[in-house]
Amino acid sequence: MLRFTGVSQEQLLKTEGFLIPITPLTSEHLQQILKHLLALSTHDRYLRFGYTATDEHIQRYVDGLNFERDEIYGVFNIELDIIAMAHLALIKDVGREFSAEFGVSVSAQVRGRGYGASLFERAVIHARNEKVYQMYIHALSENAPMIRIARKGGARIERDGSETEAYLRLPKRDLDSRVTEFVADQYAKTNYSIKEDAKRFWDFLAKVQEIRDGVRGARHQAAE
Numbered sequence: 001m002l003r004f005t006g007v008s009q010e011q012l013l014k015t016e017g018f019l020i021p022i023t024p025l026t027s028e029h030l031q032q033i034l035k036h037l038l039a040l041s042t043h044d045r046y047l048r049f050g051y052t053a054t055d056e057h058i059q060r061y062v063d064g065l066n067f068e069r070d071e072i073y074g075v076f077n078i079e080l081d082i083i084a085m086a087h088l089a090l091i092k093d094v095g096r097e098f099s100a101e102f103g104v105s106v107s108a109q110v111r112g113r114g115y116g117a118s119l120f121e122r123a124v125i126h127a128r129n130e131k132v133y134q135m136y137i138h139a140l141s142e143n144a145p146m147i148r149i150a151r152k153g154g155a156r157i158e159r160d161g162s163e164t165e166a167y168l169r170l171p172k173r174d175l176d177s178r179v180t181e182f183v184a185d186q187y188a189k190t191n192y193s194i195k196e197d198a199k200r201f202w203d204f205l206a207k208v209q210e211i212r213d214g215v216r217g218a219r220h221q222a223a224e
Contacts, residue, residue: 020118021188021190022073022074022075022118022184023074032080032081036083038055044105047140048103071088072085075115079199086123087104088102089102101136102135104120117149125177128170128172129177135170136165137167139164140162141159141161141164147164155168
């Protein structure tokens with residue numbers, strides 16, 4: 001089994017000099033989740049799901065998301081579009097140690113900013129707090145970014161032809177992991193609320209400008 005040394009609050013939130021707000025998603029975000037996944041290229045869908053997922057496959061995946069059992073995270077841009085997303089599927093079988101499987105996708109235009117690694121670290125914190133002691137990652141061997149994230153997190157990579165697997169043994173939850181998750185969630189909620197207010201403001205200004213343009217156009221027509 002692999003060893004994972006744990007993640008501090010600074011490691012969780014800070015990537016390359018800036019803070020990344022990672023928001024726990026709910027069923028209210030289904031349309032944004034669907035939009036993000038449908039925007040992935042054919043190759044990116046192949047890497048994310050392990051097969052060439054069609055629009056219908058993605059729709060069924062989104063329809064089957066279990067927000068009560070699993071934890072799903074998103075990183076939003078200023079337009080409140082999801083630009084990076086992670087799915088932590090929790091497996092809690094009676095009589096066995098709790099485990100979890102991790103998957104992530106990042107929009108092409110924002111890659112290289114550390115979103116995937118930050119989502120992974122955020123998922124680890126939640127898994128620990130849910131008393132999950134083993135995290136499982138399954139990826140195609142050609143999925144270099146995912147393998148790099150796992151290796152950077154302390155994983156020993158096991159490759160079997162076209163597929164790569166890693167099992168991460170997580171430390172038990174403690175006060176630091178619980179406080180870290182609380183702080184991360186509060187920061188994400190505040191950031192999302194600010195973006196919502198900003199979007200409403202700019203949408204309002206755009207509507208006002210649209211009305212002004214319409215009035216101006218009507219005046220020109222009346223003057224002719």
